[in-house]
Amino acid sequence: MSTILLPRPASGRTRSTLGTLARIEARRFARHPLFLFGAVLGLWAATTTRDEVSPSVFDYPAGPAFFVGLLGFVVAYRLTTSTRTSAEAVDGCPVATPVRTAALALACLVPFAAGTVIAALEFGLVRSAALPVNAWGTYGNVDSAMILLVGPAVMCLGGPLLGVAAGRWVRFPGAALLLAALLVAGSMLAGFATMETALPADSVAMRVAHVLTPYTVFGSTAGESQFAPADRAVVSYTGSPAWYVAYLVCLTGLALVAALLSGAEGGLRRRLHRLAMVLTLSAVGCLAFAALGGNQAPMLTQHDGTTVVRVPAG
Amino acid sequence: MSGPTVELHALRKSFHGTTALRGIDLRLRPGIVGLLGPNGAGKTTLLRILATVLGPDAGSVRILGRDPGTSADRTEIRRRLGYLPQELGYPRGFTAYAFVDYLAVLKEWDDAPTRRTEVRRVLASVGLGDLAGKRIRALSGGQRRRLALAQSLLGPPELLVLDEPTTGLDPEQRVSLREVLAEIGRTATVVISTHQTDDVAALCENVVVLDEGEVLYDGGVRELVASAAGRVWLAETRDATAAASWRTATGRYRNLGEAAPAGAQLVEPTLEDAYLLLRGASAPDEEAAA
Numbered sequence: 001m002s003t004i005l006l007p008r009p010a011s012g013r014t015r016s017t018l019g020t021l022a023r024i025e026a027r028r029f030a031r032h033p034l035f036l037f038g039a040v041l042g043l044w045a046a047t048t049t050r051d052e053v054s055p056s057v058f059d060y061p062a063g064p065a066f067f068v069g070l071l072g073f074v075v076a077y078r079l080t081t082s083t084r085t086s087a088e089a090v091d092g093c094p095v096a097t098p099v100r101t102a103a104l105a106l107a108c109l110v111p112f113a114a115g116t117v118i119a120a121l122e123f124g125l126v127r128s129a130a131l132p133v134n135a136w137g138t139y140g141n142v143d144s145a146m147i148l149l150v151g152p153a154v155m156c157l158g159g160p161l162l163g164v165a166a167g168r169w170v171r172f173p174g175a176a177l178l179l180a181a182l183l184v185a186g187s188m189l190a191g192f193a194t195m196e197t198a199l200p201a202d203s204v205a206m207r208v209a210h211v212l213t214p215y216t217v218f219g220s221t222a223g224e225s226q227f228a229p230a231d232r233a234v235v236s237y238t239g240s241p242a243w244y245v246a247y248l249v250c251l252t253g254l255a256l257v258a259a260l261l262s263g264a265e266g267g268l269r270r271r272l273h274r275l276a277m278v279l280t281l282s283a284v285g286c287l288a289f290a291a292l293g294g295n296q297a298p299m300l301t302q303h304d305g306t307t308v309v310r311v312p313a314g
Numbered sequence: 315m316s317g318p319t320v321e322l323h324a325l326r327k328s329f330h331g332t333t334a335l336r337g338i339d340l341r342l343r344p345g346i347v348g349l350l351g352p353n354g355a356g357k358t359t360l361l362r363i364l365a366t367v368l369g370p371d372a373g374s375v376r377i378l379g380r381d382p383g384t385s386a387d388r389t390e391i392r393r394r395l396g397y398l399p400q401e402l403g404y405p406r407g408f409t410a411y412a413f414v415d416y417l418a419v420l421k422e423w424d425d426a427p428t429r430r431t432e433v434r435r436v437l438a439s440v441g442l443g444d445l446a447g448k449r450i451r452a453l454s455g456g457q458r459r460r461l462a463l464a465q466s467l468l469g470p471p472e473l474l475v476l477d478e479p480t481t482g483l484d485p486e487q488r489v490s491l492r493e494v495l496a497e498i499g500r501t502a503t504v505v506i507s508t509h510q511t512d513d514v515a516a517l518c519e520n521v522v523v524l525d526e527g528e529v530l531y532d533g534g535v536r537e538l539v540a541s542a543a544g545r546v547w548l549a550e551t552r553d554a555t556a557a558a559s560w561r562t563a564t565g566r567y568r569n570l571g572e573a574a575p576a577g578a579q580l581v582e583p584t585l586e587d588a589y590l591l592l593r594g595a596s597a598p599d600e601e602a603a604a
Binding site for chain 1: 365395401424
């Protein structure tokens with residue numbers, strides 16, 4: 001038996017411990033099979049031409065959002081809950097739960113980086129492609145960058161952070177998959193309501209519904225919908241992409257705060273509550289601007305570049 | 315003699331209407347103390363309070379001179395504490411080394427080379443040095459138990475709280491563990507909850523016997539064993555009036571009680587005899603209380 005006694009760790013090393021712990025969690029995230037699977041698929045989707053399958057550039061954000069953001073949510077949830085079986089030993093350690101949560105949150109920079117690379121690759125490929133004059137609908141350079149680059153990157157951070165928060169607060173078998181399914185279903189429902197219902201798309205309720213969920217579509221090829229007024233015409237939906245991205249940033253911040261609140265005590269808890277309040281108010285404001293800004297009604301851009309307000313067919 | 319490491323006064327704890335601890339008073343000093351008692355006596359609850367993962371409903375607790383009820387003190391206690399829970403699960407995909415390394419980081423061993431040396435030291439001390447790179451799911455039950463023990467030895471701790479550390483260990487491993495604990499017990503306070511009275515007899519200077527959330531005995535092991543002198547008999551027949559009686563490997567019956575059965579031979583008591591007699595002696599009180 002060894003009896004060599006090493007110097008005991010000095011107290012008050014939270015920042016240093018956080019860095020060490022974050023590196024461990026980042027390695028675990030980067031090596032998780034589901035993350036690797038998602039990243040490879042996302043990369044494949046980004047670099048594969050889809051002209052024959054989907055003629056709309058607005059489909060591209062779905063790649064990183066789904067393969068990295070959504071699968072990252074599941075990975076983050078599993079990493080967060082993985083030490084639950086060792087809770088008795090872990091809870092007896094001096095490093096508090098919020099520090100462990102912060103380390104997991106820092107590890108979410110791994111999917112964020114992966115998602116950013118994939119989105120940037122997609123954006124570069126799409127921008128350099130010879131696209132029809134109406135490919136971007138009514139959106140200019142800033143909006144198109146928000147839709148294809150910044151938005152998906154934020155989703156690749158927000159999804160995993162939401163997974164950490166869910167892992168800290170939601171505890172039942174299958175919770176990760178159920179929550180992921182709810183996220184997808186909610187986004188699909190909002191998208192369906194925006195695109196396929198007979199309700200007036202320019203009503204305030206529909207415009208809010210369009211940008212309420214953490215994933216939304218800002219445009220599509222008109223030929224795919226029931227309206228189908230012209231072959232390969234592009235529909236630009238309501239709302240402001242830039243404010244929508246700002247709204248996503250607020251939601252991402254709220255997910256982080258919700259995660260950190262688990263196990264937080266005293267002053268930290270009070271500060272997090274104040275931050276949550278600020279972020280909630282900011283999110284509501286950004287949502288309002290996202291819903292009421294930008295296109296006031298769905299716009300139809302023809303293949304010759306002319307734009308008109310879309311009127312449902314029939 | 316150094317001051318008490320643990321001071322508990324009028325400690326009470328209940329779970330959903332069931333009282334686990336009923337006013338425990340205890341002072342523990344450096345050395346190894348055994349915690350004995352039947353299932354449901356409150357041993358694990360007491361250990362969880364000592365490990366600061368559970369708070370009491372009432373009473374005062376001071377551990378290593380600090381109050382675990384305050385956040386700063388609790389953190390400082392945890393820096394100097396080792397804890398082996400009764401049941402410990404493991405994260406999927408971890409190797410033995412990675413698991414102990416992870417907990418070493420949670421114990422603020424930030425410097426990588428120092429941490430590596432410490433992790434290897436504790437793994438070697440429980441005989442897992444050669445299995446450090448093996449995935450935990452591939453380890454046997456006994457090896458997993460030793461792994462759980464290894465993480466508690468990081469430090470080494472000034473207060474080591476062990477809930478049934480020898481469960482699942484073979485005799486050689488138990489002897490090896492005793493060596494490790496004896497070494498730590500020279501300077502630290504080691505509290506061992508176990509059903510193995512021979513482990514307590516081999517290791518501990520003092521023993522606390524809990525029963526139904528109360529301290530039945532708190533004192534020296536030798537004194538407890540001595541209290542059974544003259545009350546342990548070997549006889550050809552079972553004594554129906556004995557506090558406990560069982561057939562031994564020689565075919566004779568070991569009877570614990572005041573009266574000598576016919577033809578019985580008085581023998582030296584063990585800690586197990588003393589414990590059973592103590593528990594037997596408390597039984598009439600329980601009935602009277604009921």
